[in-house]
Amino acid sequence: MLTEFRTKPPTGRRGSRLVGAVLALFLTAAPVSAAHAADRAPAAPPRTVPALSDWQAGKGSYEFGARTRLVARDAVSRRVARTLADDLRAAGEGSVPVTSGPSRTGDIVVDIDAHDKRLGAEGYELNVGGRLEITGAAETGAFYGTRTLLQLLAQSPRIPAGRTVDVPQYEERGVGVCACYVHISTDWLENLVRDMAYHKLNQLLLELKVKSDAHPEANSWGYYTKSEIRRLVALGEKYHVTIVPEINSPGHMDPWIQDRPDLQLVDVDGNAQPSRLDITKPEALTYYKSLIDEYGEVFPAKWWHMGADEYMLGSDFAKYPHVLEYARARYGADATPQDAFIDFVNQVEAYAAGKGKKLRIWNDGLTGANTVPVKPGTTVEHWLNVNVKPSQLIAQGYPVMNAAYSLYVIRGGFHSDTGKLYDEQWDPRSFEGEKLTSRSGITGAKISLWPDNGRGETENEVAEAAFMPLNHIAQATWGTPHPDADYAGFAARADAVGHAPGVRDLTRVPLADGTYTLADRGHRTTPAQVRLTRTADGYATLTNAAGACLETRSGKLTLNVPLEPGSAVTWETCDAKNTLQRWQLTPDRGGDKGGHRITSAITRMTLDATSDGALVQYPPDQKAPTTWTLTRA
Structure with missing residues (x-):
């Protein structure tokens, strides 16, 4: 990775502390020394991203050293401990043994307590003393506790004593990457998975093309081989990052149908649209279903993202009267062309459900011009301000994820202003066009990395640009959106934590100039x-x-x-x-x-x-x- 944004921690105001000490002499019955005042002041939690929100400081510290062992007493905790051992080795800490024996001073204990309902599926408890103990109610929670430990060890082998119960506020904490049209290296994607897990992000959306055996005519460059995807998915499973695939449809389909004119939408002037699937043709749905089947060979995720955005981008349904005819034939005289679009979405939803997958779509296709509703349970990822607001979608029972355009990083174009968002205390309730007062119905939020100008920036430049947005979304979806007094303080926190162990330096040129x-x-x-x-x-x-x-x-x-x-x-x-x-x-x-x-x-x-x-x-x-x-x- 490139050298990250580095900011010096804000310096203390000595004058203010001196004034406070003088006032204390007048406000207390007996003089209080500065040392004693410091003893009574609560110790600040050690720096992590996301920040520890419930830190209770103890006395003393834990010391990681040559005699440290990882103690795990059941199969699940041993799996977490082995991953931690791999990462400690990658971080340059040597080979730390995994044992099931009794723990001793200096050990790291990983435990699973399924009866601890406070922790949920992803929360953990961290106790730091002579030993360091990580407890989760489930494997993922214990794993996230080890990410906190790695962040602390990245700063010092000595960790201050204390205790925290750390539980995320939102279920979905993610990053979206459009490896659509262009190709992004698998090394870069693997780095992203490691860094996401290190920051407790758990969902990676990938809009991409897998090289097809069923449709070789669609294999224009930009694809990934199935073996490459299997390796990436396996890494995601190891690091508790769910990889959600997307094939955008029925718009933006040109990577798949540019050589299939029989499936392209044709306007009244006879012009075929290589980017638009003709949703009135049964063959179009059959084709798309076959792609879902092929992706199912390499993506085990319970989600299927069909995009469903910008179908009429730069045009309108009036140029395609047969779409309206199709809608009225299925839904009656009051049907709209938008109903044909929703009908296609719902047919994909039904097919995905039959494969054990839940559907996700972007929000901009839900304009309110339809009389046919989207199937209940479909997750709507809200990125654009349109007539149907997030509050309406939630009231109608749809899970809504915040994928606001203000969180985007576009190659050679718009970059999220993370400093401004931080200072405004942005959180996942702040959608494009609407700010909600409750978290209810909001699944979480994600940043999005999109290549609208594919040569505008290189992968390494995108990695640099995404460093602070990634830290910010991790913080805002897990805990309080504003753990430091200002953005400089939060940037210093992110800098102290750095990157995950095992992240490759893709900026290294193996030969000298x-x-x-x-x-x-x-x-x-x-x-x-x-x-x-x-x-x-x-x-x-x-x-x-x-x-x-x-x-x-x-x-x-x-x-x-x-x-x-x-x-x-x-x-x-x-x-x-x-x-x-x-x-x-x-x-x-x-x-x-x-x-x-x-x-x-x-x-x-x-x-x-x-x-x-x-x-x-x-x-x-x-x-x-x-x-x-x-x-x-």
């Missing part, structure tokens, strides 16, 4: 002298002897990104702001000393050499990546 001879192992290209220069966001530019920079720019553009496999990579005029000239160097996994894979920071395709020596880009699963050597000149 300098001049190299670039050659491919297959000897298909003529070796060239290049200058390698690290970029501020942790990639590299390659400049040839003529002063031109290596760039991928040709082929079909999607979200301003050239995503056509096999398209040319060329030498172009250097531009430090051009993200298409940034490359990630990865040492060859085959162990070929000096060999590297070179991947575009934006397209996530590898630099490859053709048999005739041309430079092209390809997804790594379509063509074995070329191994490049860079020999210091």
Whole structure:
């Protein structure tokens, strides 16, 4: 990751403390020393994100050291302890043994007490003294207690004695990522899962494309292989992060139906809409159901997100009169075109329910123009202010999640103003267009990372931009939204906690800046002298002897990104702001000393050499990546 936003903790006001001490001399019957006053003052809780809301300070401290063991006495607590041991090793704390024997001073005890109803499914109790004891009523709660411990150990091996019962206020605490159209590296996503769990966030929405066996015609680049998804889901299960898949429909379907004109909506002028599914066709629903089935092979989550947003973006139903005809044929003369849309949503809901999954949708399709209601129990994620307000949705019995646009981070565009939200004491009751007074009916909230301009920023820049929003949403969904007096104090808290153990540094360039001879192992290209220069966001530019920079720019553009496999990579005029000239160097996994894979920071395709020596880009699963050597000149 990039170096995070770092802010010095606010300094104390010595003058104010002095005035308080002088006043105390006049207001008490007997003089009180400053030392004794400090003894009576409640100790501030140690810094964590989310903050500990019920800290009761004790005397002394706990010391983590070479003799520390993890004590866990049943199968569930041992599983939590083993994950903690993995993370302690990743944090550089060595191998801490897991035992079921009696505990001793210096040990960490992980326990499950299913009878402790105070803790619910995710809460935990932490007791710090000669031993450090973590108790959850369920596995997830005990796991979250270990995240608090890791945050404390990241700051010091000595933890002040005390006790807390820490329980989240909201059930859903999340991050949404649109790996739609563009591709986001699995390394980046795995880092996100680890950091989410470290901050007690529990739901990751992924709008993405899984490479399809049933519909190979839909496999335009931007996809993930099923093996990649299985690995990511397994990591999520280990770290108690539920990964919810989304295939947006019936709008934004062009990644799936751009080569299926038979399923595209056609307007009165005969123009087909590659992004819109024709909801009046039974074949369209059958196609979408088959995608749900295929995703079910790799996503075990109980949720299915169908998007259902912006179906008529840039147009209106009047251009598609057959949609109204379809609605009236099903629901009578008073039906509206919107009823056809809701009908499609409800048919997807019924199919997902038959697969054991609950439906989630975005809110902007619920305009109030429909006479047919969305099926009860459908979770509505509210991101945009439309006629139907969150309070109305809750009154109608729909679970509502706050996914406010003010929480978005858009590549090359809008970035959430976390400082402003913090100072306003934003919490999940604050929706776009409405502030509620009660938490009732609100499932939680999430930040959203969207690539509206796919080349506007690199993954590493997005990670940097999302660092404080992620900390803020973790705080606002778990506990009080304002644990520190000001945003600088909260930023210092987040900085002290840092990133999760095991998070990879994706900004590391394995070679130093300098001049190299670039050659491919297959000897298909003529070796060239290049200058390698690290970029501020942790990639590299390659400049040839003529002063031109290596760039991928040709082929079909999607979200301003050239995503056509096999398209040319060329030498172009250097531009430090051009993200298409940034490359990630990865040492060859085959162990070929000096060999590297070179991947575009934006397209996530590898630099490859053709048999005739041309430079092209390809997804790594379509063509074995070329191994490049860079020999210091």
